Amino acid sequence: MTDFLDACRAIVGAANVLTGTDMAGYLTDWRRRFTGSARAVVRPGSTEEVASLVRLCQEHRVPVVPQGGNTGLVLGSVPDESGAAIVLSLARMNRIRAVDTINNTMTVEAGCVLEAVQNAAADAGRLFPLSLAAEGSCTIGGNLATNAGGTAVLRYGNTRDLCLGLEVVTAQGEVWDGLRGLRKDNTGYDLRNLFIGAEGTLGIITACVLKIFPQPQAQLTAFAAMRSPDDALALLSLTQERCGAALTGFELMSDFCLQLVAKHFPQMRLPFPQSYPQYVLLELSDSESEEHANQLLEAVISEALERELIQDAVVASSIAQSKALWNLREHIPLAQAEEGKNIKHDVSVPISRIGDFIRDTDVLVEQAFPGARMVTFGHLGDGNLHYNVSPPENGSPDAFIAHQEEINRVVHDSVNRFGGSISAEHGLGALKRDEIRRYKSEVELSLMRTLKQALDPHNLMNPGKVI
Ligand SMILES: Cc1cc2nc3c(=O)[nH]c(=O)nc-3n(C[C@H](O)[C@H](O)[C@H](O)COP(=O)(O)OP(=O)(O)OC[C@H]3O[C@@H](n4cnc5c(N)ncnc54)[C@H](O)[C@@H]3O)c2cc1C
Structure with missing residues (x-):
C-alpha cells in the first residue's frame, strides 16, 4: 500500500497526503462520539485531482469517505474502524x-x-x-x-x-x-x-x-409566548395568511428549553419576566421597506393577541436585539449538552400534526421512562422537530443512555404513526442506517440498493453509510 500512498502523493503533492497523527481532526465526528481509522487523509485541489484519486482507489479497491467541514451529525463523514479507507477532504477546493x-x-x-x-x-x-x-x-x-x-x-x-x-x-x-x-x-x-x-x-x-x-430591504425578528404547540400552529397559519412569502423563519421552543439556556448561560437575558409553556421565534424578510415590515408584524401580533393565540410578544428593535433572540434559540443544543448526556432525534411530521405528535409522544416517553425530560424545539414552519430527551433530574445519565435504543424506538415508532420521517435534515450516515430499515418499505429499500449497485458496483463510495 506504500505504492498506493505514493500514487496519491503524485496526484496531490506530498503535503496533501496526511498520515499518522496529522489525520486526527478528520477521524473523529463533531459530537466526539466516534473515532475511525484511515490509510490517509488526501486533500485534492481540483476536480481533475479528485477524478484521478477516485480512479486510483478503484484500481486498488480502496474505499473513499468524502469530507467537507466534518460537522455532520450522523457519522457520515468519518471512516469506520477498519483503516481501509481514505478520507477525501474537499477543503482545498474552495474557489x-x-x-x-x-x-x-x-x-x-x-x-x-x-x-x-x-x-x-x-x-x-x-x-x-x-x-x-x-x-x-x-x-x-x-x-x-x-x-x-x-x-x-x-x-x-x-x-x-x-x-x-x-x-x-x-x-x-x-x-x-x-x-x-x-x-x-x-x-x-x-x-x-x-x-x-x-x-x-x-x-x-x-x-x-x-x-x-x-437582498431583503428589512428583516424583523419577534419572540412570542403562548400556551401550546397548537396555538403556535394557529399563529403560523395567521402569519402565513397575512405576510405570505415574507415569513422566513418560524421556530418553536418549549419553556424547558429556555430554562436550560438561562441555567447554563446566565448572561443571556430571557425576553419575558415570567414563563409561558411555549415560545415562537419568527422572522420576516421584507422586500419593500422597514416600515412595511413593521406594519405587517404589528398587525399580526395585535390580531394574535386579540384572538388569544399568544400571551405576550417582543419585537427586536435593532440588529443586536434580533441576534440576541436568535442566540437564545441557537444556545438550546449547547445548554442541553452542558446539562449532560442526552438522546437526540431529528424528526419531521406533517406540520398540522405537530401538536398531536408532541402530546402523544411525551406521554409514551414518560410512561416508558418516568421523569425523562423532553427538550423539544425546532423548525415548526417545516414540520421539523428536534425531539431530544434528557435523563430524569437526579437520575444517572449513563443508566439512561443505556436505554437509547428503547427510547429511539418509542420516539421513532410514534413518528412513523404520524406519517413522519426519522431524519428530517441530518441524513442517515452510519448512525441511522439500520434504524431506517424499520420504516421504509422493502420496495423503497430495494430501489435504493439498485441505484447504489448501478452507480457504485464495488461499494467504494462512503461504504457503510445510508444503505
Ligand atoms: C452546530 C451544528 C448545527 C447544525 N445545524 C443544522 C441545521 O440547522 N440543519 C441541518 O440540516 N443540518 C445541521 N447540522 C448538520 C449538517 O448536516 C452539517 O452541518 C452540514 O450540512 C454538513 O456539512 P459539512 O461540510 O460539515 O459535511 P461533512 O460533515 O463533512 O459531511 C457530511 C456528509 O456529506 C458527505 N460529503 C461531504 N462533502 C461531500 C462532497 N463534496 N461530495 C459528496 N459527499 C460529501 C460526507 O461523506 C458525509 O456523509 C448542524 C451541525 C452542527 C455541528
Whole structure:
C-alpha cells in the first residue's frame, strides 16, 4: 500500500497526503462520539485531482469517505474502524468560480465554507439564504450531500431547492459536468437530485450552481409566548395568511428549553419576566421597506393577541436585539449538552400534526421512562422537530443512555404513526442506517440498493453509510 500512498502523493503533492497523527481532526465526528481509522487523509485541489484519486482507489479497491467541514451529525463523514479507507477532504477546493447577478446564480466549489458562499453573494448585492449554526465551518458540498435544512427552509427550501447544477466525480472517476444554471431543463432522469442528499455514497460533488436572491430591504425578528404547540400552529397559519412569502423563519421552543439556556448561560437575558409553556421565534424578510415590515408584524401580533393565540410578544428593535433572540434559540443544543448526556432525534411530521405528535409522544416517553425530560424545539414552519430527551433530574445519565435504543424506538415508532420521517435534515450516515430499515418499505429499500449497485458496483463510495 506504500505504492498506493505514493500514487496519491503524485496526484496531490506530498503535503496533501496526511498520515499518522496529522489525520486526527478528520477521524473523529463533531459530537466526539466516534473515532475511525484511515490509510490517509488526501486533500485534492481540483476536480481533475479528485477524478484521478477516485480512479486510483478503484484500481486498488480502496474505499473513499468524502469530507467537507466534518460537522455532520450522523457519522457520515468519518471512516469506520477498519483503516481501509481514505478520507477525501474537499477543503482545498474552495474557489468561487463565477457570480451571475442577471441569472441570479453563483458557481462555487464544493469545499467553500457556507459562510464564504453567503459573503460572496452579499458582496454581489445578493442573498444566499442557506443558514445554520455550523455555517462557519460546514461546506456547501457537505450541505448538498446531506440536503441540509437550517433556519430559512420555510421561505427558500432545503439546500436541494437552492441548487440548479452539479459537477460530480463518479465512482468510476469520470467527471459529470452538470453545472447548468437552468431553472427549466426536462431532459430525462434528474441526476442532480440523485447526488444531492446521497451523503457521498454515489459520487463526489466537486462544484455546484446555486440560486441567489435579491437582498431583503428589512428583516424583523419577534419572540412570542403562548400556551401550546397548537396555538403556535394557529399563529403560523395567521402569519402565513397575512405576510405570505415574507415569513422566513418560524421556530418553536418549549419553556424547558429556555430554562436550560438561562441555567447554563446566565448572561443571556430571557425576553419575558415570567414563563409561558411555549415560545415562537419568527422572522420576516421584507422586500419593500422597514416600515412595511413593521406594519405587517404589528398587525399580526395585535390580531394574535386579540384572538388569544399568544400571551405576550417582543419585537427586536435593532440588529443586536434580533441576534440576541436568535442566540437564545441557537444556545438550546449547547445548554442541553452542558446539562449532560442526552438522546437526540431529528424528526419531521406533517406540520398540522405537530401538536398531536408532541402530546402523544411525551406521554409514551414518560410512561416508558418516568421523569425523562423532553427538550423539544425546532423548525415548526417545516414540520421539523428536534425531539431530544434528557435523563430524569437526579437520575444517572449513563443508566439512561443505556436505554437509547428503547427510547429511539418509542420516539421513532410514534413518528412513523404520524406519517413522519426519522431524519428530517441530518441524513442517515452510519448512525441511522439500520434504524431506517424499520420504516421504509422493502420496495423503497430495494430501489435504493439498485441505484447504489448501478452507480457504485464495488461499494467504494462512503461504504457503510445510508444503505
Ligand atoms: C452546530 C451544528 C448545527 C447544525 N445545524 C443544522 C441545521 O440547522 N440543519 C441541518 O440540516 N443540518 C445541521 N447540522 C448538520 C449538517 O448536516 C452539517 O452541518 C452540514 O450540512 C454538513 O456539512 P459539512 O461540510 O460539515 O459535511 P461533512 O460533515 O463533512 O459531511 C457530511 C456528509 O456529506 C458527505 N460529503 C461531504 N462533502 C461531500 C462532497 N463534496 N461530495 C459528496 N459527499 C460529501 C460526507 O461523506 C458525509 O456523509 C448542524 C451541525 C452542527 C455541528
